[in-house]
Amino acid sequence: MPGIFFSHSNHSVLKEGDRQSDEVMAQKKNSFAMDLKNYLKSILPHLETSVKSTNRGKNSFYRLSPDEIIQWTMSLEKLLTSEDGQAIFRDFLKSEFSEENIDFWLACEDYKATNDSNELRNKAEIIYQQFIQPNASKQVNIDFATRNSVTRDLLEPTLTTFKEAQKMIHILMERDSYPRFLKSEIFLRLAESYQGNNMRG
Secondary structure, eight states: OOOOOOOHHHHHHHHHHHHHHHHHHHHHHHHHHHHHHHHHHHHOTTHHHHSTTSOGGGGTTOOOOHHHHHHHTTOHHHHHTSHHHHHHHHHHHHHTTOTHHHHHHHHHHHHHTOOOHHHHHHHHHHHIIIIISTTOTTOOOOOHHHHHHHHHHTTSOOTTTTHHHHHHHHHHIIIIIHHHHHTSHHHHHHHHHHHHHHHHO
């Protein structure tokens, strides 16, 4: 098969194209921080006023990408798929004295990933004692019928024992806590801090 050669003029065109491409990428990088801030401002109208008096250092341990922060604003599901998202959302819920909701949700996620039957039974009992039984230390807000259903299933727990209870708590967080989280000082401080760091970087 004959070799393929580029003429000198074509090589120059390619180099020029690469240079232009690099310039375009640099422009995109420089403008991304402002794009992120504008996006957040469009959905979080209190951004400018909420972040001025806050301490940004508290959130320095979060290592986030701009895309990840934006994903958090799309849905509760997107937020909960991120470990950092879970952590900062729990901080917010703790500030509202309702961190038991995400603790229960996470315990259920761990429970559903359990394969050993003895371990499943042990985890079911722990979750019941911590979150379901009357006067539990982290009792979650579920209805009487769901609470009774979980209690009955404890005799022979399955992977779906907490399915309805977890669904109820997820809906509660989605409709009640999540919208407030997106407007909270905790989230706004993080978004503004990242935006500032990205512009400097």
